[in-house]
Amino acid sequence: MLSMKIGPLAIPTQLAILYLGLLCAWLTGWWLGRKRKADPEPVLFRLLLLGVLVARIGFVIRYHDNYDSLLGMLDIRDGGFMPLAGVAAVLAGAVWYLWRKPLLRVPLSAGLAAGVVVSGLGFAVLHAMLSSQQMPDLSVRNLQGEPVNLHDLRGKPLVINLWATWCPPCRREMPVLQAAQQANPEVEFVFVNQGEGQQQVERFLQQQALELDNLLLDSGARLGQSVGSLSLPTTLFYDADGILQNNHLGELSSASLRHAMRVIAPNSTLDTLPNSRKNTP
Numbered sequence: 001m002l003s004m005k006i007g008p009l010a011i012p013t014q015l016a017i018l019y020l021g022l023l024c025a026w027l028t029g030w031w032l033g034r035k036r037k038a039d040p041e042p043v044l045f046r047l048l049l050l051g052v053l054v055a056r057i058g059f060v061i062r063y064h065d066n067y068d069s070l071l072g073m074l075d076i077r078d079g080g081f082m083p084l085a086g087v088a089a090v091l092a093g094a095v096w097y098l099w100r101k102p103l104l105r106v107p108l109s110a111g112l113a114a115g116v117v118v119s120g121l122g123f124a125v126l127h128a129m130l131s132s133q134q135m136p137d138l139s140v141r142n143l144q145g146e147p148v149n150l151h152d153l154r155g156k157p158l159v160i161n162l163w164a165t166w167c168p169p170c171r172r173e174m175p176v177l178q179a180a181q182q183a184n185p186e187v188e189f190v191f192v193n194q195g196e197g198q199q200q201v202e203r204f205l206q207q208q209a210l211e212l213d214n215l216l217l218d219s220g221a222r223l224g225q226s227v228g229s230l231s232l233p234t235t236l237f238y239d240a241d242g243i244l245q246n247n248h249l250g251e252l253s254s255a256s257l258r259h260a261m262r263v264i265a266p267n268s269t270l271d272t273l274p275n276s277r278k279n280t281p
Helices: 013-036 041-062 070-074 083-100 102-131 168-183 198-208 222-227 254-261
Strands: 003-006 009-012 139-142 147-149 158-163 188-194 215-218 234-238 244-249
Touching (some): 003 013, 009 013, 013 041, 013 102, 158 222, 198 215, 222 234, 234 254, 244 254
Antiparallel strands (some): 139 215, 234 244
């Protein structure tokens, strides 16, 4: 399952796991801290902000050549973070707080341990589920009305983008994906429209002056249901054997696309991607 429904919202499963870990950390710290009259909640919140900030800074530094403005660096809609950098920052901050605030040592350390264990188990289970997920045996149609089975696309690294014309993030990321398709012929890029008709899709391509190969129509939006995605855009990264290696829910920037593609095509010429997304309405 790539995303989860919480009320009216669909959020990435990875984010839901992080929320659960944070909740466990807070509850554990609160329960142990109340006996010692030491509430670790403010410290946990500061450590969370520190981890997010450092993870983003690490990502921007790693892919600085894909950003041409401060606004783009601050735009976290692309989901660009370096988790290891964030974890290292949180651990360093925790050590500093544990040294400076003796009363918080037990509740803070226990809370962090609980959060790490719960999040770690959650990510381990999710990784095990996704690592064995094969490309769905699903037939869709191209713009000429001919059936195309997704299994027939196997044979080289494959990027499948689920999108719709009514989806603003989908529209904004299209120029980045178009440039990636043109720059990386060794990778198969496939654009599977969810739930719309041929004329509507063709009109959109003409209006936006887009030239996309492998554009397919999934009128029943079955692919999104099959892979467990409840939101658009969703981008799936398969290896040459059709095994899912990575996924990205939400808008892609050239930096986040470059980062996600490393697992299926480490030698791709992604430096030729545009430095920023177009402001497509």
